[in-house]
Amino acid sequence: MARSAPATALLELIRSRKAMTGVIGLGYVGLPLVVEFGRAGYSGVGVDLDARKVDAINAGQSYIDDVPTAHVAELVAGGRLRATTDFDVLSELDTINICVPTPLRKTKDPDMSYIVASAEQIGKRLRPGQLIILESTTYPGTTDELVLPMLEKNGLKVGRDFFLAFSPERVDPSNRSFNTHNIPKVIGGMTPDCTELAAALYDGAIKTIVPVSSPRVAEMVKLLENTFRAVNIGMVNELALMCDRMGIDVWEVVKAAATKPFGFMPFYPGPGLGGHCIPVDPFYLSWKARESGFEARFIELAGAVNGAMPHYVVTLIAEALNKVKRPLNGSKVLVAGVAYKRDVDDIRESPALDLLHLLHELGADLAYSDPFVPRLSGSAWPGGVDLSHVDLAAAAAGEFDCIVVVTDHSSFNYDHLQRAAKVVVDTRNAITAPRAHVVRLGAARSAHAPELASTRG
């Protein structure tokens, strides 16, 4: 079928880099994307409800570790990037990428309110020749069942007047090898022209484009990737519990298994899942599958195993303290690492928050150390107490009854850490030279139970 006039005009704007790009939601996903568009030669506008983020960008500053401030400053100074809280700018844009949050409600149902709010803002101002791309992770069907009707409400037709695609974001904060630019981009448009236009837009900014046949396939691709991780982590967490019971070191097992050059990839146990994606996204899929009368059993099982890990860590802590004749109630327990993963400042869904909550309920006297998180507000965790980062280099020997390693930030000094604790629980196998008072998750508790601690040296 011949391309419509708006499609032809937009393709020309994109190819000549004259298209005005825009991104709604300037977080971990949206800011790197709008900067990448700028670096590819487009002009771009970021739209966010958060005036602090908007002000930072307009002042040429980045607030995301993976985006250098120099990149933002250069684009802002060159007039190729600005940010605003005013949605009226949407009518000036040729392309709009939606990168807003998709959390779960307390009931574990998808919270679509951010996508709906963004689509409403676009729908009110939609004009012929615009390309809309949803990037937020969501259930299959969101683009055509939820977003499309909101955009077609005023009579414009997808594929002819405006263009709509889904392209999942795969960015992995703090990953030094893979970033927005070199992670292949999957694209599924509502029509072939929608896919072609979206591919043309990303083509300059992103190295590899992977077109698929529909938005539903693209939505499912992302959920497959994240469910794959959640299920494999659940499986290895269960193996860790099994190894603990059987007196086998799970870390040694995974390391040796990973030498198989085909058919195996290593996953590692830990204190539970964290972050905005892995603990959340699979439930978008199981929720949607339920609508078709299908029960996603792997997802539910992995969720149950992974969700129980913080409870298991509490058991390890209680047992370790028991060895040194201390009850959890009243013990000084420090959580090392509250961010959800190594070398990031993001605490969303972090298992450390669950752990702090459980320990708080059992009466532990809590502290934490995390160079990426200077303060933990009481509103960020159910214990409701404000806490501040403790520098372990300054801690006295044996100052804490127990230190539990939850996030293995690369800057942690494990000599200082081991010295500051009467017992240590290492949930990440982070301590390469563990002393006798260290217990590792999944590493044969009975064989490695802590002795009465020597906290000297």
Ligand SMILES: NC(=O)c1ccc[n+]([C@@H]2O[C@H](COP(=O)([O-])OP(=O)(O)OC[C@H]3O[C@@H](n4cnc5c(N)ncnc54)[C@H](O)[C@@H]3O)[C@@H](O)[C@H]2O)c1
């Ligand atoms: N963070 C990641 O590593 C990652 C990776 C892949 C995919 N994702 C997915 O990408 C999406 C965005 O995640 P994120 O981590 O960037 O979230 P984020 O919370 O860092 O950023 C979202 C931004 O959207 C803004 N926002 C919220 N509602 C808005 C609205 N109605 N209009 C304008 N702005 C609004 C917020 O103020 C915030 O700045 C989610 O669906 C997430 O699952 C995230």
